Amino acid sequence: MSKRYALTAYLFLLPAFAFFGVMYYTPIVNIITNSFRTGPRADTFTGFDNFTRVVSDQAVHNSFVVTLIFGAGTTIGAIVIGLALALLVDKPLRGRVVFRAALLVPYLTSIAIVGLLWRNILDPQLGILNRVLDSAGLPTQAWLNTNPLATIIGVTLWMNVGYTMVLFLAGLQGIPETYREAATIDGANAWQRFWRITLPLLAPTTLFVSVMMVISGFQAFAQAYIITGGGPADRTDLYIFHVFNVAFTARDFGYASALSFLLLLVIIAFTVVQLRIGRRGEVQY
């Protein structure tokens, strides 16, 4: 009976395994094998050359640092702002449903549309943002020239905080009110209730959000591709955008595969560390 039960379960899982195998894991194996090749069609075996080249490639170092800053900014921002918004809309305010929906709309919009939208808004000469500043008597800004990385972090946060807000809201609504009531009876103030009860009980949600945001931060591409083109002078040369240019501009698929594989290892390492640290922070009452 148990054997048949297991067989049925595997049969149900088979389509998912087949899908992941063909669409994800086969290409992963493919890029690993390509990592050891070079040439426009990645057809010449080159051993570990692609990996040793990374050590002295200043452009890769720059794009990795840019991506780390981008990932840190978008992750921390998404957690802090998302949690703050969730706390705000968790209160019985009039129109909070509309407010929640409005905050989620940017996340539901394609990154391509968001990128084009903000590129036009931020245009220093003809963009609406500088027109508003100018009409208010404030100095205008060349946003994408003076603070390009901070600007694309801001655009990404504008897009993502609605999503993290929804996750934190679900987490908040899963915390039994009795804990906070008991703490209130014991004399805890609002800050103590938040710091000692709400935040620890949100640890699984925070962990999930941080893992998701770190991964999406490392994988960010469209912000550079659509808004800045990686400029000015590589200041927004996000890692995946750099890999894209190595593959499709310089036409070095082998090196691009090696860079991709290294990023995969970095993402896995970050995720394992995050899960370990995150689990230590989890509490149960």
Add this chain to the structure above:
Amino acid sequence: MATRRPSRRQLLRWTGAGAIAGLSGSFAAGCGAGAPEDETSGSGGESDAGGDGSTDTFTVYWNAGHAYQAYEDVLAEFEQAHGVTVNFQKYQWDDLRTRLLSDFASGNAPDLVEDAGWAQEFAISGEAMSLQSYIDSDGAEMGYPDDWQPTTLDRVSYQGETYGIQLHLTCVLPFYNKAMFDAAGLRPPETWDDLLAAAQELTGDGVHGIALNQDASYAWSWLLQNGVQYYDPETEELMTPRDAAIEALQFQADLVHKHKVAPVPTPGTDYSGPQKLLSAERAAMILSGPWDLLPIQETSPDLQLGIAPALRNREQASVQAGTSMFIPAASAHPDLAWDLIKRLTALEVEQKATEEAGMLMPRQSWAELPSVQENEHFAVFADAFPYAVDYVEQLRLTGKSGEIGELFTTLYQDVVMNNTPAEKAMESFISEGERVLAG
């Protein structure tokens, strides 16, 4: 049988694990696109034209901005003449290149490609077909190469054979607002000094004298006018003479940061910024080509647009641009592709495309047409063709033009946008460029 219901925490963990697998996989899969299927997957196979599995389908990759009715009409006639269905796929340049490289890597190929100067690159890699035998038999009849502008021939040739046919021919010239110039009593600039003086006179009240493009390729107008060569095949050096290159880059940066007659170009992928400023009468001059004629006419029909011959400093020069067509080596229908090339480059088709979209053409007989000579804008471009230069031509033959081009973009942005001294930025460019060329 008792089953445990998963806790909310477990569900979150499982969702997270699934998401990690999915996201990591999707990212990795993206780079796997360039992987060859196997060592023998070099050709598309006779039965598959562009991957649709039909012998009657003829696949064409084309720039989305060039899908003129004149060409659609030719494709309709071509379909009728050969009993094939044309799969006319239109892309922006970046997407077209990405698609094409993925196709080449996977062993698939379209039958005909409009390209942005890639014929030599794909000739070197063996992915473009030599057209020499077709030209030897049909060249005299179609007027190739005698009727094509001489400057369009080398850029599609490799080791003495022709791999592409020029479709459009353009170049970059100064566009100016005639009303602004007339009001200030100024003549169109002929030299860098004229341009600076005019820009200083016209800057003010929310107007900049000139707007530079964020696209680094536009910088080459100035570099060529200072006699700079991108790559010297004899000395194998980049940017020679070096002092002239530094001077040309610094001049552009000074227009922005020292003289403040130009806004800081905004980094991005859109090259239409200066055109929008000219159309909005926020800039008095820009450097551009015929691709901006239609947008200016549509958005600002009342703008009195003037186009001047290329500026001169050490010499008069302009950036040559334009597109060509090549047949992939793996094309399933090369003979049909050649026939389509002949149809698309016929003089009457060129004339229709010019009338429809204002696009400029490579035939010398096109430049002599009354409709071209009598049009004040087209005539200036036609006159500039003889001194327009394809600055990448020699570098392209090294097979490193893509990587060097990325470095040049960084150099241009560093100098013109970040105001880094040109001499200092040039040092980094040269050292990185030499490393790429040596590698």
